[in-house]
Amino acid sequence: MTEYDIPSDLLYAKTHEWAKATEKEVTVGITSYAVIQMDKEIVNIELPEKGARVKKGESFGVVDSVKAAFDLYAPVTGEVTDVNKPASERPEIVADSPYVQGWLIKIKMNDPNDLNDLMKAADYKNFLASHE
Amino acid sequence: MKRTLLNSWHKEHKGRMVEFADWEMPLVYTSISEEHNIVRQKAGLFDLSHMGRIRVKGPDRMRYLQRLFTNDLSELVDGGIHYGFFCNPQGGVMDDVTIYKAEDYLMAVVNACNQAKILNWMKTNSSGFNVDIEDTSISILMLAIQGPLSVEIMNELADADFSALKKYRFTVRQIYRAKAVVSRTGYTGEDGFEIYCGSMYLPALWDRFLDVGYDRGLRPIGLGARDTLRTEACMPLYGNELDEHTTPVEAGLEKFIKFSKPDFIGKQALTLASQAEFSRKLICFEMLDKAVPRHGQTVTFEGEPIGRVTTGTFSPTFKKGVGMAYVDQVKSTPDTPVEIEIHDKLFKAVIRPRPLYKRRKS
Known part of the structure; x- marks a missing residue:
């Protein structure tokens, strides 16, 4: 079984996005597991514009590896308040640093209860282990 | 597996x-x-x-494979190889094949996905020929x-x-x-x-x-x-660019069909296909917008659908999205601006001459 880097202070979706919540805002990115699934090679990222509305569980963008496209799903409902432009222009940033420089968007949450449906790090690790 | x-x-x-x-x-x-x-x-x-490797021996091996293959094996010396197609009577591609001519046998190298089908096709069409077909895969x-x-x-x-x-x-x-x-x-x-x-x-x-x-x-x-x-290199992949409902003519691979040689399976249909005025044509394209095309996406011209992507990928050499697609013949000339519909949005692309990549001769 592969050991993945799963920071303990983040929340996780089954679709391999992570979320870092402050009081009203959630930063969203993809996990190191997702990066490995793309053979550590991300060649293109499509993100929404600032101000766009995203809905929990619905696609807000796409990441491409050489061979395949992967949908990005919003972990919470709300409005996009910031987009990581450098990452969308240089997708290798996301592959190299998925949790820090490679964050994707920030969302102003409508309802903080959305976070309750996400997994804690330990649960996400177990989720990955059960899918190995 | x-x-x-x-x-x-x-x-x-x-x-x-x-x-x-x-x-x-x-x-x-x-x-x-x-x-x-x-x-x-x-x-x-x-x-x-x-990949499948099927060896044909026996006195009729040449006449037999000439009957199944679109390219002309009589042009080959011993040690020569031809690329071509096994077609069905409708001219659709059963498989794209390379045939090796040795002194005492011919060898057909076929796609992994078609190996069983082609072995069966070769046996079915061997009646009346004195040949020995051996699967050496x-x-x-x-x-x-x-x-x-x-x-x-x-x-x-x-x-x-x-x-x-x-x-x-x-x-x-x-x-x-x-x-x-x-x-x-x-x-x-x-x-x-x-x-x-x-x-x-x-x-x-x-x-x-x-x-x-x-x-x-x-x-x-x-x-x-x-x-x-x-x-x-714009080489076709069976299942993407070629299948039983696609002729090598549409795929732009007419040079591997020899209409002058004696009758072969699919010849009549391919002759008609080569004279058809309005059909689809395989083209290659590169993205102008930053996006990666994928198999099955729609190709449009000024927003109107004209075809479908057969292969789409990120090109490591050109560092952009590239692909192949079947489009209406009238819109198939190089430099034609087209769009690829990716996740409900249209992204700009342009038709390029084949192949996209050509190695420098040393």
């Missing part, structure tokens, strides 16, 4: 294994782009044991070395000079411990060789290649890079 004799080698060397045509094959060892660039700049080694295995350093690695390994072997020719040589068929062929757009030898010699030969070539940069290459390499 079937496994090649190198299966455990691939796994020990971090090959990410996937199912391909009922075979468990390495998709990638390091990264697709890295492996792709190794083949373009140095040399890569491919396990092609999954298990007893004779195959690997390929592709890339600009292929010749020097081959020369050192076999202590011979392969630089004089012409494209689409083969020779029988002692390679390391095995007597092998070596052809100057490939599926990457680079110079290189495909090597056929008895199955018991293959694992040792694979190791020997890496022993000799590693310091020069030779690396094993997975199916992922094999696909991006052939896409840049």
Whole structure:
């Protein structure tokens, strides 16, 4: 079984996005597991514009590896308040640093209860282990 | 799932294994782009044991394969190779095939996904011919070395000079411990060789290649890079660009159909297809907008649908999205601006002359 880097202070979706919540805002990115699934090679990222509305569980963008496209799903409902432009222009940033420089968007949450449906790090690790 | 004799080698060397045509094959060892660039700049080694190798012997072998094959085998000397098609009576492609002509046999190399179908097709169409059709896919295995350093690695390994072997020719040589068929062929757009030898010699030969070539940069290459390499070279993949409802004429591969030779299966339908005024045509394109096209997406011209993407990928050489597509013939000329519909949005692309990638002649 592969050991993945799963920071303990983040929340996780089954679709391999992570979320870092402050009081009203959630930063969203993809996990190191997702990066490995793309053979550590991300060649293109499509993100929404600032101000766009995203809905929990619905696609807000796409990441491409050489061979395949992967949908990005919003972990919470709300409005996009910031987009990581450098990452969308240089997708290798996301592959190299998925949790820090490679964050994707920030969302102003409508309802903080959305976070309750996400997994804690330990649960996400177990989720990955059960899918190995 | 079937496994090649190198299966455990691939796994020990971090090959990410996937199912391909009922075979468990390495998709990638390091990264697709890295492996792709190794083949373009140095040399890569491919396990092609999954492909089908069918040998035809017997006094009628030439007349028989001429009846099934679109290209003209009578043009071949011993040691010659033709690429072409087995078509059905409607002109649809049963498989794209390379045929090797030796003194006492002909060998058809067929796609892994079609191996059983073609073996059956060959047997079904053999009545009235005195031929002996033998599936040697298990007893004779195959690997390929592709890339600009292929010749020097081959020369050192076999202590011979392969630089004089012409494209689409083969020779029988002692390679390391095995007597092998070596052809100057490939599926990457680079110079290189495909090597056929008895199955018991293959694992040792694979190791020997890496022993000799590693310091020069030779690396094993997975199916992922094999696909991006052939896409840049605009070589068709059966199941994407070719199938039983597609003629080689639509695929722009008419030069591998010889209408002047005696009757062959599909000739009538292909003759009509070659005269058809309004049909679809296979084109290659590159993205102008930053997006990666994928198989099955719609191609539009000024927003109106004109065709469908058959292969779409990120090109490691050009660092942009590229692909192939069938489009209306009237909109198929190079430089035509088109759009690709990706996730409900239209992204700009342009039709390019084939192939996208052509190696510099050394």
